[in-house]
């Protein structure tokens with residue numbers, strides 16, 4: 001899939017101001033990482049939203065991501081905080097993970113949704129399974145399709161998302177969004193348009209991110225096909241049951257001991 005969003009510095013910069021402020025999952029992944037008592041891998045670590053709190057807590061954690069832009073942002077933050085970690089650029093679906101190295105592999109905040117089809121999803125899960133110690137844990141969260149507003153027809157309409165003001169350059173950016181979705185292949189495209197105006201004139205920039213949603217029974221089957229057992233799902237990070245109303249699927253599965 002031609003994924004441009006996270007490779008685009010404009011998209012990545014806006015991620016830092018918007019999505020990167022999500023906090024609800026960090027205590028959850030931090031608790032699991034503390035219980036792991038060994039090296040933790042953040043698969044699709046982005047700019048370190050989860051990885052950095054793990055490192056700050058003294059947990060031996062490593063991460064990879066396919067986007068050089070996100071990794072550059074991560075490197076800058078690590079340097080500013082005086083933290084070090086093994087970080088590399090790779091894709092979930094063809095990463096070579098050292099066998100039996102990790103006791104916990106996490107793949108947070110919809111990262112798994114950027115795998116476009118069953119072949120790439122299974123390839124990614126098998127690679128994570130192979131990189132995990134026997135008895136190790138996989139933890140990931142993805143959007144719950146039964147409560148995914150993007151699947152409604154209205155999501156295709158151009159909709160206002162936010163206005164940002166940058167004081168130093170005295171520029172204002174207005175962001176619009178719209179979605180395409182294909183209910184048969186369970187895939188979609190998240191389009192954004194950034195309209196900037198300021199002293200130096202006006203400009204428009206567009207980005208797009210492709211994604212695929214996965215139903216709970218399908219996810220369970222994929223995990224089993226990749227060799228995981230004891231797959232369990234909740235509807236949030238506080239252990240609530242998954243229902244039609246849940247916004248996300250929070251999965252945990254094990255590599256047999």
Ligand SMILES: C[S@@+](CC[C@H](N)C(=O)[O-])C[C@H]1O[C@@H](n2cnc3c(N)ncnc32)[C@H](O)[C@@H]1O
Nearest residue numbers: 006044045046049066067091092108109111114
């Ligand atoms: C929503 S962000 C989440 C980042 C991070 N896990 C977090 O919680 O903030 C999704 C991340 O997946 C990465 N990504 C997308 N497709 C990928 C792939 N095929 N392999 C590895 N990383 C990928 C993007 O670059 C981006 O950093």
